[in-house]
Amino acid sequence: MTNTTTTATEPHAGERGREVPLPPGKPPGKPRKRGFIWFFFLVIVVGVTAYAVWRASQPGLIPQNNQGKGGFGKGGGRGGFGGGPLPVVVAKARSGPVPIYLDGLGNVTAFYTVTVKSRVDGQLMKFNVQEGDLVKEGQVVAEIDPRPYEVMLAQAEGTLAHDSALLENAKVDLARYGPLVQQQAIPTQQLDTQKALVAQYEGNIMQDKANINNAKLQLIYAKITAPITGTVGLRLTDPGNIVHASDATGIIVITQLQPISVLFTIPEDNLPEVTKKLRAGAHLPVDAYNRDNSKKIASGTLVTLDNQIDSTTGTSKLKAIFDNKEFELFPQQFVNIRLLVDTLQNQILVPTVAIQTGQQGTFVYVIDENQTAHLRPVDVLTSDQAGADIKSGLKIGEDVAVDGADRLEDGSRVRVRQAGEVEREAAADAAALANRGKGKGKNGGGQFKRQPGGSNRPDGKGAPQQ
Numbered sequence: 507m508t509n510t511t512t513t514a515t516e517p518h519a520g521e522r523g524r525e526v527p528l529p530p531g532k533p534p535g536k537p538r539k540r541g542f543i544w545f546f547f548l549v550i551v552v553g554v555t556a557y558a559v560w561r562a563s564q565p566g567l568i569p570q571n572n573q574g575k576g577g578f579g580k581g582g583g584r585g586g587f588g589g590g591p592l593p594v595v596v597a598k599a600r601s602g603p604v605p606i607y608l609d610g611l612g613n614v615t616a617f618y619t620v621t622v623k624s625r626v627d628g629q630l631m632k633f634n635v636q637e638g639d640l641v642k643e644g645q646v647v648a649e650i651d652p653r654p655y656e657v658m659l660a661q662a663e664g665t666l667a668h669d670s671a672l673l674e675n676a677k678v679d680l681a682r683y684g685p686l687v688q689q690q691a692i693p694t695q696q697l698d699t700q701k702a703l704v705a706q707y708e709g710n711i712m713q714d715k716a717n718i719n720n721a722k723l724q725l726i727y728a729k730i731t732a733p734i735t736g737t738v739g740l741r742l743t744d745p746g747n748i749v750h751a752s753d754a755t756g757i758i759v760i761t762q763l764q765p766i767s768v769l770f771t772i773p774e775d776n777l778p779e780v781t782k783k784l785r786a787g788a789h790l791p792v793d794a795y796n797r798d799n800s801k802k803i804a805s806g807t808l809v810t811l812d813n814q815i816d817s818t819t820g821t822s823k824l825k826a827i828f829d830n831k832e833f834e835l836f837p838q839q840f841v842n843i844r845l846l847v848d849t850l851q852n853q854i855l856v857p858t859v860a861i862q863t864g865q866q867g868t869f870v871y872v873i874d875e876n877q878t879a880h881l882r883p884v885d886v887l888t889s890d891q892a893g894a895d896i897k898s899g900l901k902i903g904e905d906v907a908v909d910g911a912d913r914l915e916d917g918s919r920v921r922v923r924q925a926g927e928v929e930r931e932a933a934a935d936a937a938a939l940a941n942r943g944k945g946k947g948k949n950g951g952g953q954f955k956r957q958p959g960g961s962n963r964p965d966g967k968g969a970p971q972q
Contacts, residue, residue, distance in 0.1 A: 590919075592879075594911065594921070596873050596905040598904065599906060600855050601852050601854060601902050607844045607845060608844070608845040609843065609845075610770040610772045610842075611840070612840075612841045612843040614835045616766060618734050619761045622647065623756040624750070624751060626728055628728065630745050630746065630757065631648075631651055637741060638738060638739075639738050641732040641738055643735045645731060648730040649728060651728070659718060662720070669710040670711060673707035680701060741757060767826065767827055768825070768843065770826065771819070780824070784810075790808040791806075791807060792806045792807060792826040792844070795841060795844065797840060797842070805828070806826045808845060809825055812825075826845075853895045854901070856870065856896060856908075858889050860908045869881050869882055885898045
């Protein structure tokens, strides 16, 4: 058995390349060198971490370019800005009218809905209108076969002619019997019988005329007319079918869309103020909005309310009328309703975004002449997208923070900026980047940064920092 001796080459001065034998079964020295490298790397990481923690704990060492990115500073409040004032947008509390609205869910219904039926029996010959057409009251929409009723009219007229001849003959005999009775040539009973016969024929004539009028009326009913002005729906039967006056389905449905009505509900607690307005003769405006309240569809007027409250929901049903000139509303459409009940005058108004809510309740940040923010509790009467109505806690003309208020605290120093200033700065940065890209090929480019105060100079020198 042959023993193998492991050798390693170590670069010694003057002996480079010399092979030095190693003891049998002992590993090379490379793992010991790798462990030393890992130990040295760990020492570096620990040192860098300790330096970062120490630097973060020194307020005076915070870089200027980190201003406005958090931390507590001198008079900065939350967000700190490294001791500088916080930029905010302000708005003045103003005086103005505040409309009081009641919101409800509404369902559009046709002002009139008529199921058109035939008033006579017969074969449906044709429709004179198309589905979806707008028809006028009295317009012929369909026709029933008129020939049976034309025959009935001819028979009634023939019977009238026959009975008219009999009446004339009876009247002649009656005129002849009068003198004969005076001469006692015929008995008086015969004269009385002739008088009764004349009266009988006169009754037949009246009946014949009524039959003629009935036949003419059937001919009129054979042409089916629109009872109202409205829009024709899908037809319920087709030409060629036999229709009857007793049919329950009818042939078409006409709905009146101009004007159109909307039924909506409001809570029973708001009913007294609405009832008071209606009894005083006020015409309360009503606006209809789409499903997500993003668009106003039409405007109308409240006309009446139901005579009882729905006990299951605690709401009352009201009815509003809309002109619907452009056919914005359609039957069975779901809409959101806003009913204007009253308008309060000379109210204190601020933008809705200025209203904050916290443990103190509802409050705003008032900016004084010294550019200092003060937390001011307020009582909000109403609030919507147009603005908030302040009942108490604020005066007309005071400045309130509307943008940047989420970083403020009571006593925070602020810098009032104009609306759109951030967007303009972003546009300036974009333009500067574009110019740098154009000039990079000429002078090798150059780095620059925005300094607090709005400077865009490539050398980084800007306005004095606050």
